[in-house]
Amino acid sequence: MNDTKPVARQPSCADDAEAGVLSVAAALARMGADIAPVAGVEKIALRSALGRVLAGEVLSPVNVPSHTNSAMDGYALGGADLPAGGSAELAVIGTAYAGTPFPGAVAAGQCVRIMTGAMMPAGADSVVMQEHAERHGDTIRIDGGHRRGQNVRQAGEDLAAGQPALYAGQWIGPAELGLLASLGVAEVRVRRRLRVAFFSTGDELRSIGESLGEGEIYDSNRYTLHGMLTRLGVEVLDMGVVRDTPAALRTAFGEAAAMADVVITSGGVSVGEADYVRETLAELGRVDFWKIAMKPGRPLAFGRLGASTFIGLPGNPVAVMVAFYQFAQPLLRRLQGETDTDPVRFTVPCLTALKKRPGRTEYQRGVLHRDADGRLVVRTTGAQGSGILRSMSEANCFVVLGHDQGGVEPGDPVEVQPFHGLI
Ligand SMILES: Nc1nc2c(c(=O)[nH]1)N[C@H]1C(S)=C(S)[C@@H](COP(=O)(O)OP(=O)(O)OC[C@H]3O[C@@H](n4cnc5c(N)ncnc54)[C@H](O)[C@@H]3O)O[C@H]1N2
Numbered sequence: 001m002n003d004t005k006p007v008a009r010q011p012s013c014a015d016d017a018e019a020g021v022l023s024v025a026a027a028l029a030r031m032g033a034d035i036a037p038v039a040g041v042e043k044i045a046l047r048s049a050l051g052r053v054l055a056g057e058v059l060s061p062v063n064v065p066s067h068t069n070s071a072m073d074g075y076a077l078g079g080a081d082l083p084a085g086g087s088a089e090l091a092v093i094g095t096a097y098a099g100t101p102f103p104g105a106v107a108a109g110q111c112v113r114i115m116t117g118a119m120m121p122a123g124a125d126s127v128v129m130q131e132h133a134e135r136h137g138d139t140i141r142i143d144g145g146h147r148r149g150q151n152v153r154q155a156g157e158d159l160a161a162g163q164p165a166l167y168a169g170q171w172i173g174p175a176e177l178g179l180l181a182s183l184g185v186a187e188v189r190v191r192r193r194l195r196v197a198f199f200s201t202g203d204e205l206r207s208i209g210e211s212l213g214e215g216e217i218y219d220s221n222r223y224t225l226h227g228m229l230t231r232l233g234v235e236v237l238d239m240g241v242v243r244d245t246p247a248a249l250r251t252a253f254g255e256a257a258a259m260a261d262v263v264i265t266s267g268g269v270s271v272g273e274a275d276y277v278r279e280t281l282a283e284l285g286r287v288d289f290w291k292i293a294m295k296p297g298r299p300l301a302f303g304r305l306g307a308s309t310f311i312g313l314p315g316n317p318v319a320v321m322v323a324f325y326q327f328a329q330p331l332l333r334r335l336q337g338e339t340d341t342d343p344v345r346f347t348v349p350c351l352t353a354l355k356k357r358p359g360r361t362e363y364q365r366g367v368l369h370r371d372a373d374g375r376l377v378v379r380t381t382g383a384q385g386s387g388i389l390r391s392m393s394e395a396n397c398f399v400v401l402g403h404d405q406g407g408v409e410p411g412d413p414v415e416v417q418p419f420h421g422l423i
């Protein structure tokens with residue numbers, strides 16, 4: 001039955017098994033090989049520190065909590081007075097408020113009315129919640145079933161003075177701001193902001209507000225790039241659309257490299273003939289042009305332009321976003337000094353059948369939602385062409401199909417990478 005002759009393998013335009021094609025993992029490793037954070041460090045007020053990256057670890061100057069205090073509203077007493085069985089009656093000798101401690105000491109047979117956060121009075125080591133105590137005038141009655149030390153937060157139990165509270169390279173979010181404030185820290189040492197210059201290349205591109213001639217389109221990549229860069233908290237230097245002439249490109253690359261740590265462009269990194277991007281870069285810097293075994297976002301340029309890092313993203317509007325999120329964003333975060341840059345990914349069932357062949361990584365656009373049973377599931381957004389920007393705007397995650405995996409049947413688990421984290 002098998003009488004087929006060996007046939008010469010037809011090269012296909014979708015074939016990534018060709019020489020010189022890098023896997024996503026190999027490209028990420030090469031890009032990260034000699035990346036060091038920007039050198040500048042500045043001391044800034046805590047209130048301005050949101051979204052910045054800590055330059056060094058922060059040691060707690062105090063114990064947290066600073067004093068042993070009650071975790072509940074109730075009655076503070078010595079553990080020896082907790083009844084093992086039956087019940088006990090205790091005299092209420094005063095009140096401790098948060099910020100206004102009870103000045104005396106609690107003796108055997110006594111207790112102090114205490115509020116959440118109030119300092120534990122001398123002689124007391126346990127708190128009985130008010131719901132578990134019966135108050136009669138100046139006495140309470142409590143039953144058995146309590147544990148010595150209950151409902152008490154010990155001084156330094158969250159963080160002892162001198163222990164690291166935050167680490168170097170940590171991104172400062174709302175929780176970090178609050179934690180630093182709780183330690184009384186008024187100023188923090190952070191990495192200086194990364195300066196990122198970017199422009200679009202392509203003679204077909206017009207800026208919005210200009211009229212479109214035949215075959216011309218509006219430059220959308222600069223807007224997606226502006227948005228993605230702004231959300232990263234970098235200093236954004238928008239250089240507009242640059243004409244595809246050697247003189248214009250030489251000037252733009254030169255200016256960008258002089259003022260920025262990173263230069264990002266979109267377009268002109270594939271094999272087309274009508275561009276001078278490659279030859280201008282070869283004159284001014286050391287840039288490699290890669291083909292990556294991924295879809296979309298196959299062509300990518302990476303290297304040095306003077307003292308700056310250069311990233312040439314592909315021109316197709318979805319490819320520019322995929323390549324930015326998968327390659328540029330982790331790199332920029334590392335340059336900003338962040339140490340924890342792995343994207344959040346998790347596995348959910350996929351409702352849609354997906355075609356895919358092993359040998360490249362695919363980033364399909366997905367909608368993560370709950371099904372009728374409340375299960376988190378994902379479906380794709382339909383047509384996945386790399387010019388269809390609407391597929392990104394309809395989506396809320398990438399469905400990441402790994403290099404070695406094949407197609408997906410409805411109900412199969414797939415890895416998703418949500419677009420929006422809790423930042
Ligand atoms: N023979 C081959 N052709 C192509 C290959 C290939 O491997 N062999 N790769 C394809 C892939 S994949 C992509 S992605 C593109 C990338 O090419 P370039 O980076 O050189 O980008 P351009 O040719 O300049 O533009 C591609 C496409 O995107 C539009 N574009 C460009 N800039 C913008 C912008 N700022 N705003 C909106 N749209 C933009 C441009 O008009 C083109 O339609 O190459 C494939 N070809």
Ligand code: MOO
Pocket residue numbers: 294295296297298299314316318319386387
């Ligand atoms: O990089 Mo391309 O987007 O796969 O068309």
